[in-house]
Amino acid sequence: xxxxxxxxxxxxxxxxxxxxxxxxxxxxxxxxxxxxxxxxxxxxxxxxxxxxxxxxxxxxxxxxxxxxxxxxxxxxxxxxxxxxxxxxxxxxxxxxxxxxxxxxxxxxxxxxxxxxxxxxxxxxxxxxxxxxxxxxxxxxxxxxxxxxxxxxxxxxxxxxxxxxxxxxxxxxxxxxxxxxxxxxxxxxxxxxxxxxxxxxxxxxxxxxxxxxxxxxxxxxxx
Numbered sequence: 001x002x003x004x005x006x007x008x009x010x011x012x013x014x015x016x017x018x019x020x021x022x023x024x025x026x027x028x029x030x031x032x033x034x035x036x037x038x039x040x041x042x043x044x045x046x047x048x049x050x051x052x053x054x055x056x057x058x059x060x061x062x063x064x065x066x067x068x069x070x071x072x073x074x075x076x077x078x079x080x081x082x083x084x085x086x087x088x089x090x091x092x093x094x095x096x097x098x099x100x101x102x103x104x105x106x107x108x109x110x111x112x113x114x115x116x117x118x119x120x121x122x123x124x125x126x127x128x129x130x131x132x133x134x135x136x137x138x139x140x141x142x143x144x145x146x147x148x149x150x151x152x153x154x155x156x157x158x159x160x161x162x163x164x165x166x167x168x169x170x171x172x173x174x175x176x177x178x179x180x181x182x183x184x185x186x187x188x189x190x191x192x193x194x195x196x197x198x199x200x201x202x203x204x205x206x207x208x209x210x211x212x213x214x215x216x217x218x219x220x221x222x
Contacts, residue, residue: 073104091121161185
């Protein structure tokens with residue numbers, strides 16, 4: 001499968017939640033969801049919400065408009081916002097609201113609630129999700145910094161390292177940094193079920209090592 005230059009693949013453990021709520025608005029974006037293998041208790045699964053195609057462009061006939069997605073998101077979060085009035089310092093609730101907005105591609109609204117959540121209780125999972133919001137808003141450097149913050153908290157988490165490599169490769173066009181992230185992933189988790197895929201990605205990225213970071217190139221097939 002091929003990955004779009006600005007739409008990398010991510011691992012997700014929030015698929016059930018999203019599908020139960022507002023996933024119908026994602027349309028073609030559901031194709032970017034990657035099934036996550038169950039994580040061992042010592043290495044909890046970290047969510048990275050899959051990107052959807054931009055609502056304003058490339059929408060298939062009959063797909064919801066940006067306004068449709070916004071209305072769906074507002075309907076989804078209404079009871080959560082009511083609950084938030086009673087529990088304004090509930091970090092998990094704030095992250096849940098952010099996740100609803102993220103699923104509907106309302107990235108600025110998602111950013112607002114994720115930032116509040118991590119200010120109260122930063123977790124690898126919430127930081128990982130927030131990094132995709134940063135990336136979707138075009139701030140690749142912030143997305144990478146957010147992921148690195150999560151990795152400091154959970155340095156052996158495959159999903160964080162996988163996503164870091166994707167941000168470095170697709171966002172920064174820096175194959176060396178991407179390879180470093182993926183090699184670390186395989187080193188700390190040598191039996192990772194995605195090992196073969198990651199090894200292939202590393203081999204493809206190595207073909208671009210002599211190209212200056214930031215140069216637009218064809219990305220490895222995924």
